[in-house]
Amino acid sequence: METGFQLLLKDQTMASAKLNIANNPFTAGHGKVPPFLAGREDDKHKLYELLGRTIGGEVVTSNLYIFAPRGMGKTSLLEQVGKELKSLNRDKGKSAVIMTAVNAMQTVEEARKTLIDDIGISFRNSLLPEKVIADLNILSAQWSAKEKSWSSVCGYLAEKCRKRPVVFMVDEAHRLSPDVLAAVVDDIEMIRRKDGPVVGVFAGKPLLLDVIGEAGVSYEERSDYISLDLLNDRDSAAAIEYPMSTSSIKITRSAMNQVVEDAQGYPTYLQYWGSELWKLGIEKTGQNVIGEADVALVRPEISKRKQLADQSRFDRWSKEDSRLLVSLTERLRDIGGVNRLCMEEMIEEELERQGRNIVETDRIFRKMIETDYVWSPLGTTNYKAALPSYFSFILGQEMERAAQQKSA
Ligand SMILES: Nc1ncnc2c1ncn2[C@@H]1O[C@H](COP(=O)(O)OP(=O)(O)OP(=O)(O)O)[C@@H](O)[C@H]1O
Ligand SMILES: [Mg+2]
Structure with a gap:
């Protein structure tokens, strides 16, 4: 049976296609089959x-x-x-x-x-x-x-x-x-x-x-x-490298390391990065090599997109629930994953701290799963952060809020 990569190589039309912006092989959007399905x-x-x-x-x-x-x-x-x-x-x-x-x-x-x-x-x-x-x-x-x-x-x-x-x-x-x-x-x-x-x-x-x-x-x-969990570093690099190579664009090792580090194995972010870097790559004449300077150029755009996605996820929580989420994130950051019972106990403790009724525990736990705050992959009993960067986003929000309160 042919692998995705073999099929990709067979699809030579892509390589010979005129390199214009409309031919971007990366699929920065939900539900779009990537040019190369890495690590699956x-x-x-x-x-x-x-x-x-x-x-x-x-x-x-x-x-x-x-x-x-x-x-x-x-x-x-x-x-x-x-x-x-x-x-x-x-x-x-x-x-x-x-x-x-x-x-x-x-x-x-x-x-x-x-x-x-x-x-x-x-x-x-x-x-x-x-x-x-x-x-x-x-x-x-x-x-x-x-x-x-x-x-x-x-x-x-x-x-x-x-x-x-x-x-x-x-x-x-x-x-x-x-x-x-x-x-x-x-x-x-x-x-x-x-x-x-x-x-x-x-x-x-x-x-x-x-x-x-x-x-x-x-x-x-x-x-x-x-x-389906996050991709490892090797597969993350492949998700970027193969589609780039079909457009004869190369990427330096150090630039790739930075991209892989930022995307944290999340396929969606890898496509964001790939798509933006590819645009820079085809604008270059002569040697199409993506380097660290290109990564730096693209980084603000990627951060903006990640920020927007995290914000809309966070906005789905009410004010008091989001306060609870911040406290939980601070605790989870230090201990990593916890099992369901432990997670429920933590929610109860936070509810009590806020003077609220613990009957809300179930609803909050369910919403945590629904909004991709935590999840438990197959073969594990622990609930861990579902999406990279979301925990850091929540903690960042809290720091901003505290700073604003101080200056007020
Ligand atoms: N294995 C992979 N390698 C590279 N890119 C991938 C891989 N899997 C998915 N992608 C890319 O990641 C993004 C999200 O993929 P997809 O829409 O299939 O996810 P999903 O799990 O179905 O998300 P949703 O929950 O929103 O339906 C798309 O841009 C897709 O092209
Ligand atoms: Mg889907």
Whole structure:
């Protein structure tokens, strides 16, 4: 199987493309597949294992859940794997990778219609006869009119999946209501029990684990999990270096070290840096080498963007909650990660210190997860800072506030 890098090298059009500002290979924005998906090889293998078997017609027994804070690369991973699977499956019609938006799955009924539609669409794009599509439309109508049971609909879908195995990807799955998630997982299971090769991949923010819990989908049974953490230094450098090299831009080691240090392994920041430095790189004539001076030139712009993102995250807290967050951040900075019980005790202590009721603990903990303040990656029990720089931002806010108070 080709790696992302091999695919990238194959895409020579990028290298030969005229170097103008519109050809920036970096993807400084959420949901945009990066030019080179760095450091996710193991995760991709885990996905291919399960999806490959399904596509090969095997009825697997588990689904896959991917969770990570904002901007860690969930959508990119799904898109990249989807793209690669499709390119492996060039002889059209053999299998389908479907990416579904949660907006079309607000209720159980909507989710089921989407499932029928999506499996229908997968046929629409294939070389299978028109009749199959017409059949699915009729089926959907019959089910809506309660003329057909859901179980018999699943039987029909299973038959379709046997002709064309389906990978059903749901991004932003933390936004599904627990009953919808439970229904979709049950439906996938029912299609499988009727011998249809189908698999579900659900990606979302760490809150997804709560939704899974509330949906009653067991954590151990019939599920695989992946969490995406920050990239290590080597992979961070690769995320910048490879796309630069396709535009024949080089970057000095010391400049790269500074970028890697600033981005702290966060894919979103790496793309910010890459994008801005690339612009400088193509403006240079002759030797396109990015050095420390270029990094210094770009730094204010990157800081501004990070600041804006952190500020909007912090603004989601009320005044008294944000005071509590500051105290917690001061304590967490010194001890690193803590387990859930310990975190809850710390929240309670801070609430008491503020003379507030400790019944608020749950709400605050949930919001901490929701706003990417802390999270706990797979295989750890400790909650640690979710996004680099957010802790420093909060502490900086506090210093500013204290300074203002002093001068007032
Ligand atoms: N492995 C990676 N290597 C390099 N860049 C990456 C990688 N993963 C993601 N990116 C880049 O990081 C940014 C965020 O990625 P993406 O939107 O996929 O994250 P996400 O986890 O889906 O975020 P959100 O929670 O907002 O949906 C994008 O600019 C993307 O191109
Ligand atoms: Mg996303």
